[in-house]
Amino acid sequence: MRIGHIRRRSDFVRIAAKKRKWVSLGLILQVDQTLKEDLLEGTPLRVGYTASKKIGGAVKRNRAKRRLRAAVAHVMPFSAKNGNDYVVIARKATLTRRFEDLQADLKKALEKTEAAKIMQTKK
Numbered sequence: 001m002r003i004g005h006i007r008r009r010s011d012f013v014r015i016a017a018k019k020r021k022w023v024s025l026g027l028i029l030q031v032d033q034t035l036k037e038d039l040l041e042g043t044p045l046r047v048g049y050t051a052s053k054k055i056g057g058a059v060k061r062n063r064a065k066r067r068l069r070a071a072v073a074h075v076m077p078f079s080a081k082n083g084n085d086y087v088v089i090a091r092k093a094t095l096t097r098r099f100e101d102l103q104a105d106l107k108k109a110l111e112k113t114e115a116a117k118i119m120q121t122k123k
Contacts, residue, residue, distance in 0.1 A: 003076060006048030006085055015048075015087050022109040026097040027068060028089035029109035044082035047072055051090035064090035071102045079107055081115050 006012065015032040022029050034046060049068050051061040068088045080086065094102065110116040 002044075003072065004046035006046050006087065011046075011085060012048055012050070012087055015085055020113055022112040024105040024109055025091070025093050026102045026105040027071075027091060027094055027109065029106065029113060029115075030087040030089070031113045031115045032085050034083050034085050045076065045080055046085045047076065048085070048087045049090070050087065051094075055090050055092060055095070060095060061090070064094040067094055067099070067102060071099070071106050075103050075106045075110075079110055079116050081117055084115055086115070 006015075014035075015030050018030070018032040020031045049065045051064045051068075053061070055061050055064050068090055072086075072088060076086070088106070097105075107116070
């Protein structure tokens with residue numbers, strides 16, 4: 001599945017205003033429904049990444065965002081609901097947290113924000 005990108009500031013502000021978020025040790029996840037005009041792009045879900053200067057200089061912020069992109073690529077195609085916009089925010093621990101723990105943080109955040117796919121179990 002292709003993951004779209006959120007680039008416009010107005011989208012970041014709209015998602016933050018919904019106050020549907022989960023804070024974990026490695027990341028913060030904010031969620032909102034995709035606007036109808038943005039659904040026409042053909043991407044079922046869109047993700048934006050951000051890291052403030054609290055994380056560190058440009059090198060550290062870029063590394064944190066790369067780690068978040070990798071975690072999203074491993075988790076969201078299988079676990080995230082389509083039709084939502086997501087903003088993943090780096091925290092200080094994003095730089096040093098084990099990658100498996102970062103993925104677990106993302107899965108837990110999806111569940112807590114009710115943005116996780118409901119997995120069908122065979123009986």
